[in-house]
Amino acid sequence: MQKNQTQFAPKSFEDFVISNPRSREKLNDIFNADKPFPGGGKNAICLWGTYGTGKTTLAMELPKLLEESRNMPVIHNSPSILSSSRFWELTKCGEENVTTIIQGLNNRIYQPALSQSGWRYEIFDEIDVIDIKKGQPRLKSAMTHSENTVFIFTTNHPDKLDRGIIDRSHLIEMNQAPVEHMADLAEGWMCAMGLSSGEIDRATLIDMAKESRGSFRYFLPEVQTAVNRYLRTALSNSTN
Ligand SMILES: Nc1ncnc2c1ncn2[C@@H]1O[C@H](COP(=O)(O)OP(=O)(O)OP(=O)(O)O)[C@@H](O)[C@H]1O
Ligand SMILES: [Mg+2]
Structure with missing residues (x-):
């Protein structure tokens, strides 16, 4: 990881x-x-x-x-x-x-x-x-x-x-947590990464949480990937 x-x-x-x-x-x-x-x-x-x-x-x-x-x-x-x-x-x-x-x-x-x-x-x-x-x-x-x-x-x-x-x-x-709870966690991770949490919309986070079926092995990398994608796009927009 x-x-x-x-x-x-x-x-x-x-x-x-x-x-x-x-x-x-x-x-x-x-x-x-x-x-x-x-x-x-x-x-x-x-x-x-x-x-x-x-x-x-x-x-x-x-x-x-x-x-x-x-x-x-x-x-x-x-x-x-x-x-x-x-x-x-x-x-x-x-x-x-x-x-x-x-x-x-x-x-x-x-x-x-x-x-x-x-x-x-x-x-x-x-x-x-x-x-x-x-x-x-x-x-x-x-x-x-x-x-x-x-x-x-x-x-x-x-x-x-x-x-x-x-x-x-x-x-x-310890089964699948409510998707709202997982989305809250993801927003906390995003804040810790210096984002304001709105950069990935809530509905997308909820979808990721559903797809994960409760597994952080799926959820955490998905959130990280979405954040990376956002940062890369923001960087390329700012340099254009
Ligand atoms: N609340 C959490 N927040 C962030 N990451 C978490 C959380 N809980 C677990 N993880 C991460 O998820 C991964 C899987 O955790 P872990 O191996 O303990 O799950 P498990 O329930 O034992 O899985 P399995 O049933 O497949 O054995 C680890 O990388 C762990 O750090
Ligand atoms: Mg285990």
Whole structure:
């Protein structure tokens, strides 16, 4: 991805688009400790929804957000948590076989937590890739017996998840956001690029938002292209 597109990647929780307002409220309740987490038998957060809505990006930020919400300073030398592996682990479920995944997890859950709060964070990206009959029940069992571990899952297919895993998870819906909301975001990006936001008309932004089906992988480059086109035309008009 181009550098000028990554500048608009979400930087704080507010920048993420959580399509379901109830889901955003649920995460805020967790961050504010109105909802004890882990608690009530749940020790996982499962981000589910259609493609490109920011699930993996948010999953990678959740350990830091959860630590900060416990008023624990996040200790690392870099401004980004992505370069620190002190207290979280990422498993790309599509890249390892289930036995390796469960063995690795079982080895880690008995290690002392390295976070300030005493929690460890296990991120499982694309959890539905783990076989629902053979693999997921083993993961469910590990979840039951790991007292200091918070699990964070992402999936496009919540229907392919073991009921026991779902039951242990707070489900956060990240599907296609309202197109008006996405157009508002695009206008914010345009302002950040030094435009006044009217250069690309609202109806065009709404059309792009519809075509994206909620995916920022489609939407952000489309907006960027329209901005580039506008700037190139404006420049050539001014030099003629
Ligand atoms: N709210 C947002 N604003 C701007 N860019 C975003 C936003 N959310 C996600 N993105 C960008 O969209 C791209 C896709 O994000 P990500 O990979 O997290 O999506 P995903 O939901 O995990 O997709 P998939 O379902 O295909 O795995 C990334 O480049 C990310 O920076
Ligand atoms: Mg993803």
